[in-house]
Amino acid sequence: MLAVSKISFERYFEPVFQPVSFKLEAGRLLLVTGANGCGKTTLIRVLAGFLHPSAGAYTCDAGSTAYVGHHLGIKDDLSVIENLRFMRDFLGVSSRNCKDVVIRLGLGRVSDQLARTLSAGQRKRCALGRLLLGNSELWLLDEPYSNLDQQGVGLVDDILTSHLSAGGACVLATHGKHRPEWASSHDYHLVSGAVEC
Amino acid sequence: MPAAFLALLRRDLLLAFRRRTELLFPVAFLLVVVSLFPLGIGPGPALLARIAPGVIWIAALLATVISLDGLFRSDFEDGTLEQFILSGHPLTLIVLAKIVAHWLVAGLPLVLLSPLLAIWMNLPMESLGVMILTLLLGTPILSLIGSIGVGLTLSLKRGGQLLSLLVFPLYVPVLIVATAAVMAVSDGLPYGAFLGLLTAGLVTCVTLAPFASAAALKISVS
Numbered sequence: 001m002l003a004v005s006k007i008s009f010e011r012y013f014e015p016v017f018q019p020v021s022f023k024l025e026a027g028r029l030l031l032v033t034g035a036n037g038c039g040k041t042t043l044i045r046v047l048a049g050f051l052h053p054s055a056g057a058y059t060c061d062a063g064s065t066a067y068v069g070h071h072l073g074i075k076d077d078l079s080v081i082e083n084l085r086f087m088r089d090f091l092g093v094s095s096r097n098c099k100d101v102v103i104r105l106g107l108g109r110v111s112d113q114l115a116r117t118l119s120a121g122q123r124k125r126c127a128l129g130r131l132l133l134g135n136s137e138l139w140l141l142d143e144p145y146s147n148l149d150q151q152g153v154g155l156v157d158d159i160l161t162s163h164l165s166a167g168g169a170c171v172l173a174t175h176g177k178h179r180p181e182w183a184s185s186h187d188y189h190l191v192s193g194a195v196e197c
Numbered sequence: 198m199p200a201a202f203l204a205l206l207r208r209d210l211l212l213a214f215r216r217r218t219e220l221l222f223p224v225a226f227l228l229v230v231v232s233l234f235p236l237g238i239g240p241g242p243a244l245l246a247r248i249a250p251g252v253i254w255i256a257a258l259l260a261t262v263i264s265l266d267g268l269f270r271s272d273f274e275d276g277t278l279e280q281f282i283l284s285g286h287p288l289t290l291i292v293l294a295k296i297v298a299h300w301l302v303a304g305l306p307l308v309l310l311s312p313l314l315a316i317w318m319n320l321p322m323e324s325l326g327v328m329i330l331t332l333l334l335g336t337p338i339l340s341l342i343g344s345i346g347v348g349l350t351l352s353l354k355r356g357g358q359l360l361s362l363l364v365f366p367l368y369v370p371v372l373i374v375a376t377a378a379v380m381a382v383s384d385g386l387p388y389g390a391f392l393g394l395l396t397a398g399l400v401t402c403v404t405l406a407p408f409a410s411a412a413a414l415k416i417s418v419s
Contacts, residue, residue: 048283051419064285071276077215078208089204091284130280 001026001138001169002047007056009042016042019056024169026137029160029180032173040173044069044142047171062138062169064093069142072127076116080107080126083115088133101132106155120147131159139163139170145178153178201286202294209298212271219267223260224306230256231314242319249318250328250379251372256314257307257332258339258368264303265343265364266357268295269414273351278418288411296337296344296407304336324382327392331375334395341399341406342367348413371398 006019017039024030032040045051047058048067074083084098102111105125115123124147131139144156157180160170172180213220234252235245272278272295281291311332315325346363350356378391 048279050279050282065283067279067283069276069279071274071279073276073280075208075212075271075275075277077212082211086204086208090201090208090286092198092200092204 001062002058002060002171004047004058005056007046007053007058009039009046009051010054011042015054021056024138024171026167026169027164028169029164030169030171031179032171033175036175040175041070041142044140044171044173048140060138062136064134064136065138065140066131066134066136067140067142068127068130068144069140072123073130074115074123074126077114079112079114080118080122081111083126084129084133087130091130091134093135096133098133101129104132104155104159105129106151121149121152124148125152125155128156128159131163137168139168139172141170141172143174143176144172145174145176156180198286198290201284202290205291205294206298209295210301213298213302220302220306223264223303224310226263227256227260227307227310227314230259231317235317245319246321246383249315249320250324250376252318253311253314253320253328254331254335254372254376257336258365258372260307261303261336261339261343262361262364264299265340265347266360268299268340268344268347269351270347273417278414282415282418288414289407292344292348292410292414293403293407296340296410299344300337300340304340307336308332320379321383324379327382327388328379330392331378331395334392334399335371335375338371338395338399338402339368341402342371344410345406345413348410348417351414351417371395374398 002024004020004022004024006021008019009016020043022030032043034040042051044067046053047060048065048069075086078086081098081102084101088096088098099111102108105128107122107125110118110122115126118126124144128144139160141156145153148156160172160180164170231252234248238244238248269278272281282288284291308329311329312325314320315328320328343360343364346360346367347356349363350360353359374391374394378388378395381388381391
């Protein structure tokens with residue numbers, strides 16, 4: 001689904017990470033780990049197409065890509081349900097009931113509250129609703145576990161499991177200790193300026 | 198795609214309604230600027246009538262530039278812009294939806310207020326219709342051209358100041374043509390050609406400006 005060949009990215013002529021190569025098949029999860037500043041977010045943003053790699057190339061034959069990063073892409077002045085309704089109508093690919101998604105995300109109690117009044121973890125859950133509403137084949141998740149409680153971490157693992165068993169693929173960057181059960185043995189460990197496989 | 202266009206338009210109008218106090222700033226600004234002129238220049242009816250088209254139009258330019266910075270700023274800061282780019286919808290049409298929403302909340306009120314401003318400035322009644330028409334044709338051009346400048350200055354912390362330097366020179370032709378049309382009416386000259394020029398400008402901007410803005414936004418996100 002995603003074939004990456006020796007991509008690297010330089011900022012002010014300094015490499016953020018050394019050339020990275022991997023192949024991601026449907027139904028597989030690639031876990032990108034490493035210390036702060038080793039280039040996990042940059043790699044994800046290159047794969048999302050926001051940044052152009054300084055060298056190398058990648059091909060992606062996924063129909064569409066979903067991205068959840070540090071900027072959550074939810075509007076503070078809309079309620080949880082309004083945010084999700086907009087995501088659904090804008091993506092235009094799903095007839096899913098937003099109320100069901102709200103309950104799945106564990107936000108049933110706050111669905112009519114403005115997003116600005118939510119806690120960081122609740123905002124994260126709201127942003128993750130994007131994954132449930134779209135039908136993207138490739139997910140790019142940058143620190144999806146941050147700010148989430150134990151139950152929220154379980155929620156991410158659950159939706160990830162159903163996505164992968166349905167033939168989707170995912171690149172997940174995390175610095176934390178938690179590893180989703182689908183993580184395979186040949187995941188990338190980015191070290192600043194070098195790659196260990 | 199039409200569904201996404203409408204969804205975005207509806208969302209932006211809802212967001213504008215949620216922050217309706219912010220909508221009042223450009224309108225209040227316009228009223229204050231125009232009302233300062235009779236105080237500063239003197240309330241002579243003939244003089245005011247002569248400068249009325251220019252004053253109202255310059256105030257409209259200033260009010261538009263004030264409201265422009267918010268066009269993409271919040272979407273840029275909260276990551277929504279990244280989602281727009283990734284959505285697979287043409288960014289050009291997304292930009293157009295945002296500009297339409299911007300004009301409806303920031304440009305249209307200026308048009309609706311113009312009869313009141315015309316009375317303040319002692320604009321002859323026979324010129325009023327053409328004045329409104331030039332604003333109706335011209336303010337969307339201001340939003341469209343402005344969107345390019347906003348896209349380019351988005352990643353700067355204090356982009357607003359640079360924005361005004363960027364877009365004011367581009368607004369000059371609109372200002373000249375629009376005020377010339379209104380003055381032609383007062384002088385009893387034909388004004389059709391000026392309105393034709395404004396319409397042509399509007400068509401050109403609707404066709405081309407969203408492409409330029411979309412390209413500028415992509416640069417700002419990377």
